[in-house]
Amino acid sequence: MTGRILISPESTSQTTTVRGRTMTLTGPALDVAMILALLGVGALSFGPAFGGMRGYLTAGVGVAVGGAVAAVARWRGWGVLSTAGAVLIAYLALGGPLTIPETTIAGVVPTPTTLSQLGLLLARAWRDLLTVGIPADGFPGPAVVPLITGLVCGALAIGSAIRGRRGRAALAASALLVLAILFGVKSVPLARWQGGALAVLALVWALLAHPATADSSRAEGAREESASGWRRGGWRRGGLAVAMMAGAVGLALVIAPTLLAHSNRHVLRDDVVPPLDPRAFASPLAQYRHLVTDLKDVPLMTVAGLPSGARLRLATLDSYDGIVYNVAQSSASFLRIGGRLDLAPPTGPISRLDITVDGLTGPWLPGGGDVRELSFAGPAAREQARSLYVNPTTGTALTAAGIGKGTRYVASVALPPTLDRDALATRSVREVVMPPTERVPEVVNRTATSYVEGKTQPYDQLHAIEEQFREFGFYSDGSDGKSRAGHTAERINAFLSAPQLIGDDEQYAVAMALMARSLQLPARVVVGFYPAATPASGPLVMTGKDAHVWVEVAFQPDSWVAFDPTPDRDRIPKTTAPKPQDQPTPLAVTPPDPPRTIADKRTDISTSRPPPSPPVVDPPAVGKILRQVVLIGGALLALASPFLLIAGLKRRRRRRRRAGSPSAGASGAWNEVVDRATDLGHRIPRELTRAEGAAYLSHAYPSAAAIAVAREADRATFGPVEPTAAEIHTLWQEVDRVLGRMNSAAGRRRAWLARISLRSLRRAQGAPTATTRRPRVGRRRLPTNPEKES
Incomplete structure (x- = not known):
């Protein structure tokens, strides 16, 4: 068997010919494959924070769509702004079905409410993910974090990998994993395996993508090896690769438990102070006498599923200030939950309590303890679920929306065992x-x-x-x-x-x-x-005497x-x-109560009937419509502002080119053609003269006929007589016709993208239009870049 290996020092592609067959491993293809694997490890790290599928799905879809946008951008030659706009459009299209489906039509089609909420969640979702209880899949907002992170990191990593920028690609893939860890939770059962997979993938990438070494004297040409030499070298390299991979796996599995241990893993959730202040609500202990006297025989709630001998908690209090026993702000760890809470294994057997509230009012929820799940029903279920908080330390649950007659909820609670x-x-x-x-x-x-x-x-x-x-x-x-x-x-x-x-x-x-x-x-x-006494069967009707x-x-x-x-x-x-x-x-007047906050008055149940709420007056229909129009118009204007800014800069540049001297206007006319060609993806080389540039441009746009503009610009620049204003005006009219023909040849979509492209704005002003030809003797040479010299 004869073999030949061709190694090019400029590329990581490797071509092997064995017995007439050619096998090629393209560098960008390998880089993209490995980056996708690394991004997959990062996407998996979002799962524990959302309790499973929702975190995996949003992060995975974000990575896949972001990578697809980067591939299309590379294929079509999009600039940075166009790629960013495509990522934003993908976010607005996917954000509704994946994160807030309740605001969409049929769970798919976004509505104005969907777009406005997605705009707000770009900033708020990060805070929400850190302040809600885990798992966070019961909340609509936090799911935006893995989606937008996957989109951005996927687009950056895949786009860099396609361009052969491995360092940037690896950095973007690592950023996805780091963000998933920081916005995740401490307890991650598969953390060691994820760390091991990351180490193995990185090592495999380094081994496969590293170009083969060769003598410097032979680096410019191809090198041939004998079949036996290749076989011996292949075995050596294969053995070394297997040994290094085995070592990496071993180190990952041995060291990862230490590096990724529960106690050492730092997440941002540890540094966030929950925003709820439980002292804003009246202590339930201060209302106890009202329950056992005024509501002694009044049905407060009906409870089904409470085990025999078990107790139904309302609130746990640990702070005393000489006035009232309450929940201390310093020890409070109230987490806003979305229906489920899974911070640690349950402390005992889980009981499913079905509670229907009748005469009990206030923010505190009966059924506290080690709460695992809690779901509301009834007319105010949505508001009560949105403001649901649980303190896993004390086992206290509350809803800032309050409970009252008609409230119903089902709670899965691990009740404390009865000890001997x-x-x-x-x-x-x-x-x-x-x-x-x-x-x-x-x-x-x-x-x-x-x-x-x-x-x-x-x-x-x-x-x-x-x-x-x-x-x-x-x-x-x-x-x-x-x-x-x-x-x-x-x-x-x-x-x-x-x-x-x-x-x-x-x-x-x-x-x-x-x-x-x-x-x-x-x-x-x-x-x-x-x-x-607990009845043998059936639900319990709790009254004030209970x-x-x-x-x-x-x-x-x-x-x-x-x-x-x-x-x-x-x-x-x-x-x-x-x-x-x-x-x-006994009949002495009770000392006055301490000053009470507005929240105390709002949640007071000192009377059997809550105070009537003020009537709600709906705003006029015209006002609602105008408000929606303003919100939607503002959102659309904010989204379009980058594109409007680019269009304004290009219009200002065109006005400045026409406002100078006639010869400067002629030079600027040709610059306008060059800039449009650049925005359309055909950059004219800098060393070409105007005539040569027009000829170069005719290969891409034969119908543009830009040679007339180039010749007139040369005549006005190097001619013995200064052109008149009318001639410059006619030249600019011809420029507009040339630009129109170029847009028609490129297509409507490509022409629209060229209007918002940043390529021409990044180009050195006037550099491609400079000529290298010596002017004729006796003629005055005008500056080729009057804007810069002025």
């Missing part, structure tokens, strides 16, 4: 970052110390406080005039200092939580519902244990008990 109290006796508490408590009365620590005297284990201390309250305390909801509502520092001080402990869940739970905090135990207050408040303490390894310090409700205060002399009477 005997097993807690030897367990220690878990270290949890808790916000500091403020303005706590001294009686809290003093009473806690007396209750836990001789107790050293955390559970024993908590159980002692719980038993003291339940055994020596009495229950009163205030209807007998023996207990005031509230849990301010003054109210807790009066509660613990009284001869008898009298109160309801609000006072007992807050007092026990503060006492546990004074003993350095991580405790929080939970407001929720559970019935006195509302309760309890205390939770974090124990090892990862559980919050509930404590119920409130005495039984049939344990009423003794009527013979002496009244305290230093305490206000």
Whole structure:
């Protein structure tokens, strides 16, 4: 067998002839194939943030379409602006079906609403992806991020690969992967395999695309090798390639778990502060007395699917400022979710709760805990879903749109398991970052110390406080005039200092939580519902008397244990008990509440019926139409502004060419022809004279007849007599006819693209029109580039 290998130093193409057969591996084709593989790895990295298919689909379609636009741009000779415009058009065409199909016609055809929202999402989607809960596939906006990233990176990478610019292509492909990581999540199960695939692909590309080496003395010609020499060299190169690839795979699989570990992976989500401030809403604990008295027998909600003995959470509170127990802003991690939340494995068996709200109002959603999914139904379902937030740390869910009669939603919640109290006796508490408590009365620590005297284990201390309250305390909801509502520092001080402990869940739970905090135990207050007895089957109808408040303490390894310090409700205060002399009477006026925000008033449920909302007056139809016209016109103007700017620059250039001296106008006329040829994709070489340039141009556009313009421009420039203004005017008329014939020959679409092309604007003014011929003796030579010299 004879073999011959031809290696060209100017190209990465390799041609091998063996037994008369020629095998060619073209450099650009190889580069494009490898870049597509690298882009595929980056596109796969968007999947975890969207929970699967939506992230893969939008990123993959973006990469494919962006690469196709780059290939067409190279084939048709488009400039940068034309390619960018094609990418923008692809985004507007694909953005509706892939990201916001609800705004399109039949899920495909974009509407004015689709285009306006896509324009806004170009800037807002990046923030939305970082602030919503994971997975983000329930939201329309964040999906724009993988789509536009895939379009831009795909167009840049494939376009650079086609042109043989490997460095730029690799940089664009790497940018897609880096953005996918930064806007993704920490937990990526296939991260090590993606890293290994990236390393292997990069090594294979380097091995296949690297040109073969040769002696410098033979680099200009072809080199022949014998069959045996080629066989030996091929085996050596093949063995080396296999060894390097095996080493890369091994390193990737060994090192990737360390480099891409959950704890070391940095994502931008870690640096973003959620915008929701839960303190803008009234604490549900402040409304507890209203629930158990005014709404005692009022149906608040119907719950189906709640396991026997389980509790329905409303809110978890961990901050006390001496006025109210609430959710601390510093510890709040409320995430806006799109229906699903999948940050970590579930903490227990998942229950599917079907909740229909009747008399309960406010922003807080019953059914909190380890929320996995939540979907609304009813008249306000869309607004409630858009403003849905979940705090995965405390298990609290709320919707800023509020709930009310007719609200229905289905929640999949992993409820905390019921723990054996005997097993807690030897367990220690878990270290949890808790916000500091403020303005706590001294009686809290003093009473806690007396209750836990001789107790050293955390559970024993908590159980002692719980038993003291339940055994020596009495229950009163205030209807007998023996207990005031509230849990301010003054109210807790009066509660613990009284001869008898009298109160309801609000006072007992807050007092026990503060006492546990004074003993350095991580405790929080939970407001929720559970019935006195669970029916054997069928849904539960929760009323105000089913509302309760309890205390939770974090124990090892990862559980919050509930404590119920409130005495039984049939344990009423003794009527013979002496009244305290230093305490206000039961009928004393309650201290004024702290200043309330607008959000408190909006979500207040101090009355059984929410305040009537002001009537909504629809704007006139003409105003709606005008507003839509202005929005659509503004969007179209913004999209067209780059093209209008280019057209304006070219018109200004034409006016300046005609406004000078007659000889300058003649030179500018020929420049106008050269610029149009450049924009049409036929650049005239710089070293040609005008006559030679016209001849060169006639090969591309035979019907243009540009030779007349070239000759007249030469006569006006080098002639002994200055041309008249009428002659220059006639010359420019001929220029317009030449340009018209060139546009007709090129076609309508190519002529339109030439009007917005940047090629002629980047060309050195007047350089191609300069002549190298010496002027005749005795004649005045005028400058060939009057614009530059002026």
